[in-house]
Amino acid sequence: xxxxxxxxxKSGVLDPQGQAVAHALCRLGFDEVKDARIGKYIELELGDQxxxxxxxxxxxxxxxxxxxxxxxxxxxxx
Amino acid sequence: xxxxxxxxPGSNCDxxxxxxxxxxxxxxxxxxxxxxxxxxxxxxxVIPGGFSYGDYLRAxxxxxxxxxxxxxxxFAERGGPVLAICNGFQIACEAGxxxxxxxxxxxxxxxCRDVHLVVEGRPTPFTRAIPAGxxxxxxxxxxxxxxxxxxxxxxxxxxxxxxxxxxxGGGETVAANPNGSTKNIAGxxxxxxxxxxxMPHPERAxxxxxxxxxxxxxxxxxxxxxxxxxxxxxxxx
Numbered sequence: 001x002x003x004x005x006x007x008x009x010k011s012g013v014l015d016p017q018g019q020a021v022a023h024a025l026c027r028l029g030f031d032e033v034k035d036a037r038i039g040k041y042i043e044l045e046l047g048d049q050x051x052x053x054x055x056x057x058x059x060x061x062x063x064x065x066x067x068x069x070x071x072x073x074x075x076x077x078x
Numbered sequence: 079x080x081x082x083x084x085x086x087p088g089s090n091c092d093x094x095x096x097x098x099x100x101x102x103x104x105x106x107x108x109x110x111x112x113x114x115x116x117x118x119x120x121x122x123x124v125i126p127g128g129f130s131y132g133d134y135l136r137a138x139x140x141x142x143x144x145x146x147x148x149x150x151x152x153f154a155e156r157g158g159p160v161l162a163i164c165n166g167f168q169i170a171c172e173a174g175x176x177x178x179x180x181x182x183x184x185x186x187x188x189x190c191r192d193v194h195l196v197v198e199g200r201p202t203p204f205t206r207a208i209p210a211g212x213x214x215x216x217x218x219x220x221x222x223x224x225x226x227x228x229x230x231x232x233x234x235x236x237x238x239x240x241x242x243x244x245x246x247g248g249g250e251t252v253a254a255n256p257n258g259s260t261k262n263i264a265g266x267x268x269x270x271x272x273x274x275x276x277m278p279h280p281e282r283a284x285x286x287x288x289x290x291x292x293x294x295x296x297x298x299x300x301x302x303x304x305x306x307x308x309x310x311x312x313x314x315x
Contacts, residue, residue: 013226014258016186040135063143066136066172068179069226 001050004075007065008039050076079105079304082120084150084166086112086141091127091163094281099124102284103297112144121304122159122203123150125166127219127279137180137222138168147173159203159300160273164220167265167275176268176275178227180220184258188221192290193256193278195264196244200237202267204274207299213248214241214292216283218256223277225259225266233266241265241276 009015015037022036042064044051051059056074065072081099085092092109099107110117112130117123131140141147147169154160154175162170170176183189195214197205208214233239241264245254250262257277265276280293 013181014184014224016182016184016258020186063139064135066139066179068228069181 001046001048002077003044003046003051003056004077005042005044005056005060005064006039006073006075007042007060007070008072009037010069010071013069046076079301080118080120081105081107081122081124081300082110082118083107083124083126084110084112084117084146085126086128086130086144086169088130088132089126089128089165091165091279091281094279095124095126095163098281098284098294098297102294103301105301110146112141112146115145115149117146117149117153120153120158122161122300123153124281125150125160125162125169126281127164127166130165130169133222136168136172138165138170138172141165141169142172142174151175154268154273157270157272159303161204161280161296161300162273162275163279163281164218164223164277167277168222170273170275175273176266177233178225178266180222180277181224181226182222183220183224183256188219189223189256190217190219191256192217192283193264194244194246194248194254195241195276195278196248196250197241198237199240199267200271202240202271202274203300203303204296205240205299207302208295211248212295213244213246214280214295215290216278216280216293218278220257220277223257223259225263225277227260227263230260230263233263234261236269238267238269238271239263239265240267240274241278
């Protein structure tokens with residue numbers, strides 16, 4: 001079992017990296033890009049039993065995301 | 079008077095903090111390694127700057143969960159003075175010793191230069207001897223120093239904003255804010271006032287040979303505070 005965790009900045013939190021990337025894309029001619037937000041993607045190898053939704057959430061709350069400025073989404077795959 | 083400097087893999091201002099505590103302040107200083115589950119007997123702690131665990135995941139996130147932090151939290155809960163500098167401030171926020179987050183500088187660049195700070199807020203062990211409104215000059219050196227807090231008004235109301243970036247005349251202007259921190263906040267304290275975190279480096283500006291001795295005022299203040307608390311304890315017995 002695997003868990004895929006996506007950590008992204010909450011809306012309203014300034015993302016200067018994302019802004020820089022959006023500007024760079026526009027400079028490259030991709031002027032349809034209006035904004036970019038940078039996040040993190042974390043893949044966890046869980047073993048055969050997997051992990052409960054509750055435990056995965058606890059992992060995010062305790063370490064993987066800082067919920068003052070970040071939100072997270074968890075997907076599990078066989 | 080003993081100050082313990084907590085060391086993590088990647089700390090790089092640990093020796094500077096040790097030097098200021100021992101040679102400038104005249105206290106005895108000792109290091110504690112991040113793997114220790116207990117701390118030596120201490121009157122105060124310093125969580126120094128650096129790049130603990132290579133800033134993996136988020137600055138301070140890994141160090142916040144290292145074995146020594148349980149003892150650091152206990153020390154802080156008992157009211158022991160803790161000074162968290164730069165990466166130490168990031169660690170203290172991640173560990174829940176202080177509120178808020180320090181994230182990527184608004185200008186994206188690593189900033190290494192002198193800044194001015196104005197002292198305000200409730201008296202803390204590290205600012206008690208510094209009059210409110212006093213302007214201090216010391217360097218910053220960080221890429222993730224933009225302070226974000228969900229409820230800055232409460233911090234302000236409780237007198238927990240201890241330092242703000244300002245210009246040389248004390249003006250809290252946008253130009254004087256090096257990293258885009260909310261309301262120019264450079265340093266805060268916890269509810270009890272015994273844990274203080276700041277992004278600038280007082281330990282790098284504690285001797286006039288280094289261009290500024292203003293940072294030494296934080297350590298001088300701690301010394302007076304510890305001497306005072308010793309007297310209080312003696313008079314109570």
